[in-house]
Amino acid sequence: MRSMLVALPNTAADVAQLRKDFEELKLDIEDILADQNNINEDTRMQLELINQSLAALQAPSKKPHRPIGFK
Secondary structure, three states, X not given: OHHHHHHHHHHHHHHHHXXXXXXXXXXXXXXXXXXXXXXXXXXXXXXXXXXXXXXXXXXXXXXXXXXXXXX
C-alpha cells in the first residue's frame, strides 16, 4: 500500500505528460489527414483534366477524310 501511495505523485506528472503527448499526436494526425485530403483533391483535378483531354480527342473532327481503298 505504501509503494502505491509513494507512486501517486508521479502519476499526476505522468497523466500530464500523457495528455501533452496525446495532443501532439492529435495535431500530427490532423496534419496528415489534411495533407491526404489535399493529395486527393489534386488527384481529382488531374483526373478531371485527363477526362477533358480524352473527351476532346474523341470529338469528331471537322475535316473530311479520304476514303480508303480502290474506286
